[in-house]
Amino acid sequence: MLGTRAAPGDSPNSCSAPADIQYDSGGFSRNGVAASWGRARSLCWLMRQAMSASRGSSGVHSPRSRMPISHTGASATTTSRAHEPVAGTERESSINPWERQLIHHVTDADLERVRAFLEAHAETSLFLLSNLALLGPRLGDHPNSGNYQLLEERGRVAAVFCLTRGGNLLVQAAGRAELAGPILKACEAQPIAVRGVIGEWPTANALWRLLCADPRFQPLHSVKDVLYRLSLSAARVDRDAGGVLHARALDAQDFDQWEPLNTAYLAELDLPAQAAHAQRKAAFVSGARARLWWGVFEGSRLAAIAGLNATYGSFGQVGGVYTGPKDRRKGLARAAMSRLIEDCTEHHRFARLILFTGEDNHAARRLYESLGFEARGAFALLLGERRGAAG
Template identity: 30%
Template sequence: MIREAEIEDLPRINAFLDQHIETSMFLRSNLATHGLGFSDHPHSTRAFVWEADGQVGVFGLSKVGYVMAQMPDMPLEAAQAFGHAITGHTVLGMTGEKAQVDVTLRGLGLGKAKLKMLDDEPLYQMELADLSETRVNSRALLESDLGPLERWFAHYLEDTGQETEADARSKAAARGRAAFDNGRAEVLLIDGVPVAMADINAHVEDVVQLGGVFVPTEHRGKGYGALVTTAILQREAARGAKQAILFANNPIAARAYESIGFKQIGWYRIALLQTPSEVRS
């Protein structure tokens, strides 16, 4: 019923995930970037394939403990089989289509686990051919941005409900360094000063997924969220991207994305466990 994916499975897995790309970006991107199985990278991922009675599903577990899945109309049996396959591994949380997250966590025995974040966010898509061509003043991160960036990430992690104030501060420096090292973040410049940021958290062929869009409190209400989003999408479109996906953490962000052409296509669930939990068969 369920088995760990092998190299020869990847073309079929990729084709399947591409049919549901809007809710498969993390899993698809991890496999495209890091291949199958765990490596030294935190986003490296073990993948598992479920096939039964004509139904197909793909499950993933990243090295740091985030669960991903793609299986429309997922039966509890499939999620339980995945749980058995990853028995002994620690889970931090899961993101994905709402019903699939619910069934998967139940199958892992975590359906009643305490959560520090449970958020259903509007899922948006945009064809980049519709993007404004008016150039926005922005640039990639510089090492000199790391000080302000640490403060920004502390506020971002707290504002989005991902971490408590204390945990956000302790993790902010590492998040800022990671954003600088991966080279995908962009900052909006007003009079030469960075006032907002955006990042790409998944990239598959000509599709990108945005994350980490943040405007510091003192700069809010000025349209900078829409501008920095436009800036990073202009950069990605110049590199060949044709479609963008994101999910909005709050109504103000949603209106900003809609103002530049994003259309809501569904909902996306984020479920983060209060305490990392081991999967038990």
């Protein structure tokens, strides 16, 4: 996910949902006691960059090859009550076209089963889960807020998705690519233009094909990532590396050194820095206070970074791992990740870490696998722009 380009995408814009803060029908609560919206908001970073670059790498960067993605696909001419499978998908021939579907906004009464569905697919749902916990199911002023929608089949949850104010479509459909048409149609009924798709690979890729079939849509960044999971009880870390290389959690005073490294990270991903400088600083300070950023220093100089861009319950999602080109091949990414893993185990008390990194980022993959991460499938981070879209 963040990466040094080692790193999975951990940028200033990320959301972290502590296990004790939750949105429910009564609003935000902490350990059963009502919590203010301001408190919930203060725990959420601006996720826009984190979601734009949520990968991991080893600190040795090789330019990312663009994944060829077809610009042909079925048009999204579906209704909210009928299947229209994406042409060419495996399930197309097996779907009953008359099977009834219902798509509607998530209400407070739906929250329990929506969370249960997402938690059943937690490894590819952390952005949806953390945003839901911190921002609730409805569109607000925050760029990562949005109206959560639910696709039901015969009364059962088949998909949950959210088009954020920033234009990112977050989706979980348990790999059911044939649901892409109805999902996209529901999103296109909203005033916000879809600019990117983030989620489990089969459904996100099917949505991407539909978007790219529109001549107004311009793909900018299309990468298929490998999804990795680490059980912290099985982590293989070099506990001496962090001390020898002076790895530690970052604090607010480290922003001036963190900012150029994060900017360089985004540039290597061909992604623009998002939000104004003051917003990026506020996001970093909030994350640092929550102990969500780590770094490795050579003397007083910050040389490598790693962080968490989403948390939910016992899960942490790694992002923004990055080492500058002149500092690579020194073991700095390993030291940063080792300290991150230690703190996630001993301070945050997480049980698992998730990250995703490019299929072609072999250095990053070797690093993560050497630390005990295991490949679990594929994840999509697909970004573009619709010409003529406002906002």
